[in-house]
Each structure stands twice: as C-alpha cells, then as structure tokens.
Amino acid sequence: MRFPKFDLDTYNRTKDLSGGPIYAIVEEEIPEIEMITDENGNPTRGGLIGYALAYVCMAGLVGAMFYIL
Known part of the structure; x- marks a missing residue:
C-alpha cells in the first residue's frame, strides 16, 4: 500500500533559499500487516x-x- 506524504527533508534543506522553499510530495510504501x-x-x-x-x-x-x- 502506498500513500503520498509531504517531503519534509527537501523542504527543510531549501527553506532558506531566496526564491522560497521547494515543495515535494513523495510516495511511501507501507508494509502489509x-x-x-x-x-x-x-x-x-x-x-x-x-x-x-x-x-x-x-x-x-x-x-x-x-x-x-
């Protein structure tokens, strides 16, 4: 099962750029129970x-x- 989530790592690395931060959505795999x-x-x-x-x-x-x- 996959679900989209906000990429906080990319956001935190680019939040101080003069043009603004880069927003990215990534899909994460959830292991089956x-x-x-x-x-x-x-x-x-x-x-x-x-x-x-x-x-x-x-x-x-x-x-x-x-x-x-």
Whole structure:
C-alpha cells in the first residue's frame, strides 16, 4: 500500500533559499500487516493473542460508537 506524504527533508534543506522553499510530495510504501509466524510457518501464540485483542478492541470501539450515537 502506498500513500503520498509531504517531503519534509527537501523542504527543510531549501527553506532558506531566496526564491522560497521547494515543495515535494513523495510516495511511501507501507508494509502489509501479516501474522507473526515461527520458523515452520505456524502462527505464534503471542501473535494469535495480539490479533484477538485487536479485534476485541475494534469491535468494542464500533459498539461504543453505535451506543453513543
């Protein structure tokens, strides 16, 4: 997955130029989220617990939004 972001490094290097700074937009690659596995390719217990907690938190947030709204 890629998303565009403001290039702060180029901006900070060129902000003192007489003509003004150079603005640039760059695309950054975001690594995909994948299950943590051991050397045999089996999901680890910690990875399974982490996924379960993440889904419980997400379901709780959605449920709270429906309850509040």
